[in-house]
Amino acid sequence: METLTISTNKKSQIPTSWYFIDEEDWADEIDYFPGEYDDEDSKESNFCDMLDEVIHLNLDNAINRLDSVLKKFPIHHISVNVDLMGMNDTDAFCLNSGSYQQSGENNIGIGIGPGMVKSFLEKHFYANAYTNPYYELNFDHELIHGMDQNLWAYNPKGINPETPKEFIVNYLLKYQSEGLACFSTFLRGMLAEKSFNQAANKFQKNWAIVTSLSEQNPENWQTISNKLKSHSYDPYNLGPMMVLQALNVKASQDNDLEQIQLLTKAMNIEVLTNDEINQLIIAGLELSFPEFVNGLHKPDASGRSFMPKEMLLPALDQVNSWTNFLTEDQQKKSEERTPISTLEAELESIKHIDDEMLELKKLELDYNITIGKEYQKYQIKCDEFYQQIL
Structure with missing residues (x-):
């Protein structure tokens, strides 16, 4: 089994930012994590500084390991979403921003749960602490997801299989x-x-x-x-x-x-x-x-x-x-689904109206139009797959 080496010399060239998923209550979780921080007045600030250090250290190590891969499949920005409360019930996850196809840039989001945060901090504060290699290599796992365009082509965000x-x-x-x-x-x-x-x-x-x-x-x-x-x-x-x-x-x-x-x-x-x-x-x-x-x-x-x-x-x-193969519940949803052309016409009729009360409706219509079009592209992609295989 290979021993993982840590390098702090080579800094990542990929712009990276991070934030807490729970923007309000994250500070209540600090005491559940390793390390000692200064008095109450600066505890939150010190915790954030330490978190910033270990996130960039471990992410840079992953980027260094995957250096030749990233040269061929570049990522242009990484947003790390810190889930201290474990709301997503997972150690890590990857979210593609969807900007790759529109802008030509691949910007991704990586979420890390409390298990990874705890492991990173233990390794920092306690020299003899055991670090599960699974946590050490989890950034590698999510970066590979972020480079995997098969995943985003056949599994677009917001789309669930219906048949x-x-x-x-x-x-x-x-x-x-x-x-x-x-x-x-x-x-x-x-x-x-x-x-x-x-x-x-x-x-x-x-x-x-x-x-x-x-x-x-x-x-x-x-x-x-x-x-x-x-x-x-x-x-x-x-x-x-x-x-x-x-x-x-x-x-x-x-x-x-x-x-x-x-x-x-x-x-x-x-x-x-x-x-x-x-x-x-x-x-x-x-x-x-x-x-x-x-x-x-x-x-x-x-x-x-x-x-x-x-x-x-x-x-x-x-x-x-098989055609028209839907459960009763899905058949009902399909019949109730408003055609994209109707949604576009409704949005066109109100988009120039300057009324705060309509802003939420505009966002809702825009979202439903986007998801509808994505699902149509997804159906085409599925059809192409079966044509290639059979």
């Missing part, structure tokens, strides 16, 4: 996106399933649950979705090996012997250098979503595949052929 066809796209994408984001830990010998056969067997059992959909019972796929909640960690546990196999299939098709050799080392859980890890992360970011899914059933150079073609493709073909 089995979209649900399965979302389900498979989760394994690719989380599997790739876990490379920084998995390829250092930490976390996740390290046996190819066990990972394949576990995923195939999950896939049998996912695809037990019934066209005669539209409510059934919602039941399946609920059942899968107990497997919510599987994309993190099984995903890394799945992405490596998809990369192996792609390298085999390209007859890239050097990449095959590196992937063999990775899949055998051999020690890799930081440069080798970054090389595989870059390859993962260049792997399209259809290539990932095809890489699950196609054989690599050795003839091995992650799952039988007969298990994967018929299920995708089945849900792709």
Whole structure:
């Protein structure tokens, strides 16, 4: 297992800002975190200074580790959202601002929960404190998410899958996106399933649950979705090996012997250098979503595949052929949804009226128009995926 080294010499060139998610009550949480701060008059200020130091230290370490990746997939601004109260019930999360496609710049938001903050402060204040490598590498995980344009193309913010066809796209994408984001830990010998056969067997059992959909019972796929909640960690546990196999299939098709050799080392859980890890992360970011899914059933150079073609493709073909497949609740929502053209006409009729009472309505209309258009693009993207796979 690689020992993580800390470097404070090389400073990040990525503009970074941070703020508290709870802007009002965050100060009440200070006493629950490591460290001693000055008297009440300056406690909040001292805590913020210390938090600023450890956030930039750990983020800079992650940026340094991913240096060659970031050169190829640049991030232009990072906003760190500090959740001291654990309101998001997660250690970390990534939010893409959505500005990449409009401005050509990739600006991302990374949220960190109380577990990460506590770990960072313990390491700062107590020299012998144990720091979970998971927390040390969590910034790497979220930065990889921030560079992953597959994730944002097939999972736009504010959009939830409404049909089995979209649900399965979302389900498979989760394994690719989380599997790739876990490379920084998995390829250092930490976390996740390290046996190819066990990972394949576990995923195939999950896939049998996912695809037990019934066209005669539209409510059934919602039941399946609920059942899968107990497997919510599987994309993190099984995903890394799945992405490596998809990369192996792609390298085999390209007859890239050097990449095959590196992937063999990775899949055998051999020690890799930081440069080798970054090389595989870059390859993962260049792997399209259809290539990932095809890489699950196609054989690599050795003839091995992650799952039988007969298990994967018929299920995708089945849900792709279903039309107007909505539960009663979704059918009702669909019928009640106002057409985008109607929303645009309503906004046009009031946008020039200077009335504070209408400002909230303008924002609401603008939001609903944006989400409606994003969902239309999402539907097109899903259709394109099925066309490429089947």
